[in-house]
Amino acid sequence: MIFPERLNAAVEANAQKYDRRELVKAASAISEKYRAERGDGSRLVTKACETAAYAAVRMPATFAAVSTALSHALGSVRCDIETAADIGAGTGAAGWAAAELIDTLTELYCCEREPGMRELGRSLMSEAEIGVKAEWCGFDAAADTLPRSFDLVIMSYTLNELSETDRDRAIEMLWEKTDKLLLIVEPGTKTGYANILKARERLIKVGANIACPCPGNCSCPLPADDWCHFTARAQRTKLHKQLKGGDVPYEDEKFSCIAAAKCDVSPCERRILRHPQISGGFVDLHLCTANGIEDMRVTKSSKLFKAARKADCGDDI
Numbered sequence: 001m002i003f004p005e006r007l008n009a010a011v012e013a014n015a016q017k018y019d020r021r022e023l024v025k026a027a028s029a030i031s032e033k034y035r036a037e038r039g040d041g042s043r044l045v046t047k048a049c050e051t052a053a054y055a056a057v058r059m060p061a062t063f064a065a066v067s068t069a070l071s072h073a074l075g076s077v078r079c080d081i082e083t084a085a086d087i088g089a090g091t092g093a094a095g096w097a098a099a100e101l102i103d104t105l106t107e108l109y110c111c112e113r114e115p116g117m118r119e120l121g122r123s124l125m126s127e128a129e130i131g132v133k134a135e136w137c138g139f140d141a142a143a144d145t146l147p148r149s150f151d152l153v154i155m156s157y158t159l160n161e162l163s164e165t166d167r168d169r170a171i172e173m174l175w176e177k178t179d180k181l182l183l184i185v186e187p188g189t190k191t192g193y194a195n196i197l198k199a200r201e202r203l204i205k206v207g208a209n210i211a212c213p214c215p216g217n218c219s220c221p222l223p224a225d226d227w228c229h230f231t232a233r234a235q236r237t238k239l240h241k242q243l244k245g246g247d248v249p250y251e252d253e254k255f256s257c258i259a260a261a262k263c264d265v266s267p268c269e270r271r272i273l274r275h276p277q278i279s280g281g282f283v284d285l286h287l288c289t290a291n292g293i294e295d296m297r298v299t300k301s302s303k304l305f306k307a308a309r310k311a312d313c314g315d316d317i
C-alpha cells in the first residue's frame with residue numbers, strides 16, 4: 001500500500017513551516033527517544049517541530065506497517081467494517097491505512113493524548129481529504145474509556161509507550177469496545193513482540209479469536225531467544241532523505257502485530273517467518289504452523305512452488 005500522494009503533499013507543506021535544521025534535529029531526537037523503548041508513560045513528542053518531523057519521517061513507515069498488518073487481518077476475518085477507532089492516533093497513520101484499505105469504512109474516531117499530534121492529524125485528514133467522516137478527540141489510553149464501541153479498533157506503535165499496568169488496562173478496555181476486530185501493531189523489536197505476546201495471551205483468555213498473524217489460538221511456538229516480526233517497505237520521499245540522510249529509495253519497517261476478532265476467523269495454516277530463500281529449483285521457507293515451527297523446502301514439483309517463489313516474509317501460504 002503506497003503512502004497517499006495527497007497526504008504526502010500535506011505532510012511536506014506542514015514541514016515547510018519549520019527551519020530545516022530544526023527538523024533534522026527533531027527527527028534525530030525522536031529516533032533516540034523511540035530507540036530507548038522506555039515504556040513508562042512519558043510524553044515523547046510534544047513540540048510542534050517534533051510533531052512535523054514525526055509526520056515526515058515516521059508516518060510513512062507506520063502507515064506501511066499498519067497497512068500490511070491490517071490487510072493480513074482483513075484476509076482472515078469474515079465481517080464488514082463501517083466504523084473504526086484509532087487509539088494513540090499520533091498524526092493519523094493507522095486511520096489513513098484503514099480508510100485506504102476498507103471501502104465500507106464511513107466513520108473514523110481518532111484518539112490522541114498530545115494536542116500537537118491531534119491538531120496535525122486532524123488538519124492532514126481535512127487538507128488531504130481522507131474520504132471518511134473523521135473525528136479527533138483528546139484521550140488518555142491509561143485512564144479514559146472509549147465512549148462507544150467500533151467495528152475495528154486499532155492501536156499502533158502506542159502500547160509500548162504506556163506503563164506495564166496501563167497496558168493491561170488499555171487492552172481490556174480496547175477489547176471491550178471492539179465489535180469485530182482489534183488490531184495492535186508494535187515495533188518489530190524484542191520488546192514490541194513481548195508486548196504483543198502478553199496482549200495475545202490476555203485476549204485469548206477473554207475469548208478472542210486470533211485472526212493473524214498466528215495460525216489460530218495455539219500457544220506461540222517460538223523459542224525464548226526469537227521474536228515474531230515482519231517487514232513493511234515504505235518508499236522514502238525527498239523530505240525523508242533530507243531529514244534522515246542516506247540515498248536508499250526505501251525503508252524497511254519492522255513490526256510485530258496481533259489481530260483479535262469477535263467475528264468468525266479463518267486463520268492461516270502457515271505463516272512465513274523469514275524472507276524465503278529462493279534457489280533455481282526450490283524455495284526454503286521458515287514457517288509458523290499450528291503444529292509448531294517448521295522448515296519447508298518447496299520444490300518445483302510442489303503445487304505451492306509458484307506461490308512460494310512470489311511469497312514474502314509475513315505472508316501466509
Ligand SMILES: C[S@@+](CC[C@H](N)C(=O)[O-])C[C@H]1O[C@@H](n2cnc3c(N)ncnc32)[C@H](O)[C@@H]1O
Binds near residue numbers: 041087089155
Ligand atoms: C509512536 S506514536 C504512534 C502514532 C500512530 N499511531 C502511528 O502509528 O504513527 C505514539 C502515539 O501514542 C500517543 N500516546 C502515548 N501515550 C498515550 C496515552 N496514554 N493515551 C493516548 N495516546 C498516547 C503519543 O502521543 C503518540 O502520538
